[in-house]
Amino acid sequence: MQFIQLSSQSAGLAALFNEIDTLMNSLYPAEANDLIPIEEVDNPNTYLIGHYEQKELVACGSYVVKQDQSKYAELKRIYVKPSQRGKGMAKAIIQHLLSQAKATGLKQIKLETGDQQHAAIKLYEAFGFEFCDAFGQYRQEPSSVFMQLSLEG
Structure with a gap:
């Protein structure tokens, strides 16, 4: 499975982001997204x-480097189209992102997801992520789930 770095102009990215937004907005109130x-x-x-896959963008994932008390990466936009699920793509995306974050010297990964995304x-x-409190710009929302993973050791 090959991943390439994307930009806002990458083919299919706008459509994939719209698909993600539609899904998230169907599961959670807009203010929680x-x-x-x-x-x-x-x-x-x-x-x-x-x-x-055959020139169609079928999966994506990212992290954003942020700073609280220390610098960390926040996972965002991890998504695999329904037609491509069950092939280990989400796992491969996360592995790639964790390796890249660690290679750039980041010591911690955090994320916010929703309670409907079992x-x-x-x-x-x-992957070893553990539940944690809200971080950064987040407020505790009833549907929010916060997790973190140390990249040290």
Whole structure:
């Protein structure tokens, strides 16, 4: 499985982001969704990858470097089209993002997901992510699930 770094102008990215937004907005109230807009993927603090099958962008994932008490990466926009699920693509995306973050010297990964995304939560737990309190710009929302993983050791 090959991943390439994407930009806001990458073929199929706008459509894939729209698909993600539609799904998230169907599961959670708009105020509970913190979806990075496509314009922000060109920010130097954002690392976004994708996978194409027959010239169609079918999966993506990113992290954004942020700072609280210390610098960390926040996973964002991890998504695999329904037609491509069950092939280990989400796992491969997360592995790639964790390796890249560690290679750039980041020591911690955090994420916010929703309580309706049971498969995603199980996948994050399999990587060793642990539940944590709200961080950064987030407020505690009833549907929010916060997790973190140390990249040290």
